[in-house]
Amino acid sequence: MTGTAKRPILVTGLPRSGTSWVGKMLQAGGEVVYVNEPLNPSRPPGRSPGVLNASVTHAFQYICEDNEEPWLRAFRDTARLRYHPLAELRANRALPDLARLVKNFSAFTAGRARGRRALLDDPYAVLSAAWFARRLGAVAIVLVRDPVTWSGSWRKLGWTTYFHELLEQPLLARDLLGEHAGELRALVGSQDELAKNAALWRFTYDAVDSMRKNTESLHVVRYEDLAGDPETRFGELYATCGLTWDASARRAVREATQAENAPTRAMSWSLKGGLSRTAYQPMDSKAALVTYRDRLGEEEIARVRELTADVRARYYDA
Template identity: 25%
Template sequence: MTAGDMIEPVPVAETGTGSRRPIIVTGCPRSGTTFVGKVIGQSPEVFYIYEPFNDEAPHHLSLPERFIALDSENGAAHRAAIDELMALGRPVTRWGKALRGAVECRAGEPDLAGRLAARALAYRRESFGKAKRVCIKDPLAFFAAEWLADTYDSQVVVMLRHPGGVISSYLALDWPSEMRAIAGCDIPIADRELAREVADFRPDDHSALDGLLLQWRLFTRATLELKQRRPDWIFLVHDRLCLEPERYMRDVFARLDLSFSDEIAGRLRRDTTASAPSAGEHVQHRHSRDSRALVEEWRERLDRAVADRIMRETGELWEEALAAL
C-alpha cells in the first residue's frame, strides 16, 4: 500500500455541534502537526496554543524533561499549570487572564496562561471573544497525550508521516534527532525490544541518521499501539493529507465538531496549491506550497544511499502503519 491508496473518509457535516472539549494535536516531530494545528487554529471556535511542552518555544510550561510521559503518578505535579491552559477555552477566564497578563507584563513576568491570553488579545482580537475550546498543538506532548485525554476529556489528533519525509526534513534543517532527550527515559511503549534499544541508545556513539531512524521507528510503533488502545482518536497520515488536504481536513473538522467555513476552505486551497519552494530550499514552518509535490520531495533531497537505508530499515513498519491507519 502507498500513500496514494486512499482510505475513504467518513461523510462529514459542514457545521460543528458545539463541543467544548480540548483538542490535542501531536505526533512525531516534522510529521505535519504545525500545519494541521494551524488549520484548526483558524477556527474562531478555538483558542490555539503553540507547543507549551516545548522548552525551546517562546512560551512554555516548566517541565522536567522534553517528551515527558505524564501519567496518574507524575501528572499531579503539573496539573495546576495545565489546568490554567485548558481554562483558556472559557471566554470569562480568558478575558481575566488577558487583562491580568497585560498588567503584569508592565510590572513583571505574568504566568503562562496570562502571557498567552494577552498575546492572543493583541494579535487575534476578532476571534478572541468567540473561542470556546482550547487546541494545543505539540509533538512534545506525544507521550502525555493519553493523560491529557483522560484528565481533560480531550479529543486527540495524531500525525504520522513517511520516514523519508521526516528524516529528510531534519537533515535539511541540520537538526539532531530527539534521541538525546528521549534515550534513558521511561517511555510507555509495549514493544520491549524497541524499548530496550531506546533505553540503551547513546547518541554520541551513533550518527545523526542512526538517531533519526530510531526516533521514527519509536514514534511510529507507539502510534500503532495508541491506535489499538484509543480507536476513537483521529489518526492522520501526512502523505494522504497532502494529496487531498481539503477532503481530509473537512473530515477532521467534522470529527472535532468544528465548523469548516468557506473562509477556512479557501485559505486551505491557497496554501496547498501555491508554487513549490525553489530547489534546495527548506523552511521550518512554511505551509504555503504545493502539498502534492511535498509527498515525494524527500526523494530529491536525500542522497540515494541514505534513501535506500531509510527504506530498508523502515519500509516494513511504514507499510504496517499505512494498513493500520
C-alpha cells in the same frame, strides 16, 4: 459536555510531521485559539508559564496518571484559555517576551469570551497524547509522516536526536520504551543520523500504535493523505474535531495548499525575530510529498525504509 463541543484539540506527532500546518488549517475556521508548543523545552515558544504554568524538564515530556498532578492543573487552565500574566512576568521580562505576553493574554481572553476552544499544536506532546485524551477530554490528532520524507526534512534543518531525553524518564521507560530502550541507548552519541532518525520514528509510532488501540479519542492521520487531497481530508478532520467545515474554512485550506500560492523565492529565515525555520508557510502540498528526493540518496532511502519497515507497515501498507 456532549460530542466534541468545547473539548480542547491536540495536534501532535514528531516534529516535522506537519503539526503547524494542520494546526493553522484547523484555526482557519475561526472556532479555536491556536496555542503553540507549550511542552517545547526551548524558549520561545516553550517555558512560558503564562501559557502553561508548569516546569518542562525534558523534550518529549511523558505525562501519565502517576505524575500528572502539576500537569493536570496547568493544562486544565491552558485548555480553558486561562492565561497567567504574573507567572509570565516573573519568568520572562525581555521586550520580546512582553510582546508575546500581550499577544497571548489577548488571544486567550478574547477566545474565552467568544467561547472558542483551545487548539494545542505540540509535537513534544506526542508520547503523552493518550493522557491528553483521557484526562483532559481532548480530541487528540496524531500526525504520522512517512519516515523517508520525515528524515529528509530533519536533514534539511540539520536536526539531531538526543535519546537521553527519553531514557532519563523512568515512567516513559516503564510504559512505552520496552524493547526500544536498548536500541536507543546504543545510539546515544552516535553520528549516524539516519539510524538515529529511524530509531526515533520507529519507537514513537510503535508507541502511538499501542496508545490508539486503547484510546477512543486518539486519531492517527497520515500527512500524505492531507497533502494529497487537502479539501477532502481537512473536511473529514474538521468533522473529527467537531469544527464547522464551511465555505470560509474550505477557501482558506485551498488557498494555503495550492501551487500558485506557494512562496516563489527563498524565505529569509531568522531565529531571533520574524519567522522560524519551521514556521508554517503556504505551500504546494502535493509537491511537498516528493522533496525527500533532493535530500536523501537512493541508498539512504532504502536504508531508512529497511530500518523502519515493521512499524511503517502498520500505517502505510495496511
